[in-house]
Amino acid sequence: MCGRLACWRSRLGFAHFLRASFPLQRQYSRKDRFGATPEPAYAPHALPRNVHDATRDICGWASHNLRVSTLTERYAQMRDTSRVRERALFFTPQIPNELELQARWFAGDFGKHFVSTTGDKIDIIQFGTWNREAGPDFREAAIRINESDPIRGCIELDVSDRSWETHGHATNPAFEEAVLHVFVEKSGREFFTRTKSNRNVPQVCIDLTALPDAFSANIPLARPGRCQAPLKALPEKRVCRVLNAAAQFRLQQKANRIRSKIDTHGRDEALFQEIAAALGYKENKLAFLLLAQRLPLNWLRETPPDIESMLFGVAGFLQTADLDVYKRSTREYVRQLWDGWWPHRDGLQRLILPAKVWRISSTRPVNHPQRRLAALAILARDWPAFRRSLASPITVGEAVDFPSRDANSVPYSGAKGRMKTPHSFFSKLEHPFWNFHYTLTSEPSQKKMALIGESRVADILANVLFPFWLAHDLDSSSALGTSLWTEYAKLPARLSNRRLETAATRNDPRRKQFLRTVAHQQGLLQIYEDFCMQDNSDCAQCPFPEQMAKWT
Structure with missing residues (x-):
């Protein structure tokens, strides 16, 4: 046949x-x-x-x-x-991998109107932003259930309805704000999709047969906002004025927060806590802040030789005294840490951070918290020298000069004879062990590594030191405030992050042009937080585009 x-x-x-x-x-x-x-x-x-x-x-x-x-x-x-x-x-749709499912959901290929597993009408008001890190797949989304008011939160997408439990979402605090669980395969059992607080999360089963055949994986982090067209039509000077205004507001808010912390803990403790949090990066900001609070600066400085040992001990990085688990090149250093930790261990046992506080998996090796903890220990030990490097706020212009890449340039040569600046202080931090190791258990590196890189120093200057200086005089129109803003506006942009990329995608049609300075980056972030993150109408009711048109 x-x-x-x-x-x-x-x-x-x-x-x-x-x-x-x-x-x-x-x-x-x-x-x-x-x-x-x-x-x-x-x-x-x-x-x-x-x-x-x-x-x-x-x-x-x-x-x-x-x-x-x-x-x-x-x-x-x-x-x-x-x-x-x-x-x-005879054709059965093949289930795409989870990354493709996320991309096609975010692209709107499945539509925006669904019926939940319990029969409720679910409308997607906005898909939110695509989270490519730990936690729910989509943040800042908004849905409507049975024509009710929009509900803002996170959306999680899995292949199976059972994945909510098997992946541990039900007990993960990161999923507490979930408002919708989307899945493809329905199992034979009914699952109560719950959060850690036992709140029910609606479920939607999506139909693969509704997918268009064509697929492009080039999906942005966020959808362009309705404000892109008005921003694109505005003259460059007016856009700069808007970004500068938002950046000044953001700087003032940070100064107010630090001023409040100074009134509570004093200048040195407040500054130490802020720098510690900055060294923790986004992933371990809380853990470093807890360390600085549990081991205050004045307490650490009572026994300078043991500062590093106490920080590593309370951080929970010295849980085993068996030196055989370490590399040969590491054993002597760990022995020194234990020698300093033993006398304080019993008294500080209740302060040791739980292991679940640390987020290691998403951290670059060079930014491992153990390396940053060593930098914090040096900072605490050399605190008087660091305080001297903080020039008088009025002469802050000399305190923030970055050395030029050209060694023969005037800024570089002129900096040699100046008082030690915060930038040079952080850049010159040295440690005989951590200059060549990523972690306590890693092989030694062949090349020397800086304890704190250029981008992290720039972040500390922009988000800690400038607000700290401004906190001395919260009047931005004063001589101090004017001087600070002039120097702040000159800081080059050396660091980007996921939120900034999302904000640029949403708002800025000329992102490269307006993201060259720290001030403009901070201004864009402020606009994103004040408008995009507060909107749950998918831009339809956001007032920012109309307000931009009236800006002079």
């Missing part, structure tokens, strides 16, 4: 093969043998009446089909007829 079919296809061609396989009933003007007049239809015994017969167009009659009225319709019909109609009888 297979041989005969192959022979037919080769001799008659594919169109004749189809015509031979599915014979068409011709129209007759006379009645049939039973006295009934047959209906004039193509292939009534091959396809139902209401189903379009693909063979008509495949067999060469598409150009004569009167139903095709426009080029668009002709192409659509050509595209449809190129697919074998019988495919639905």
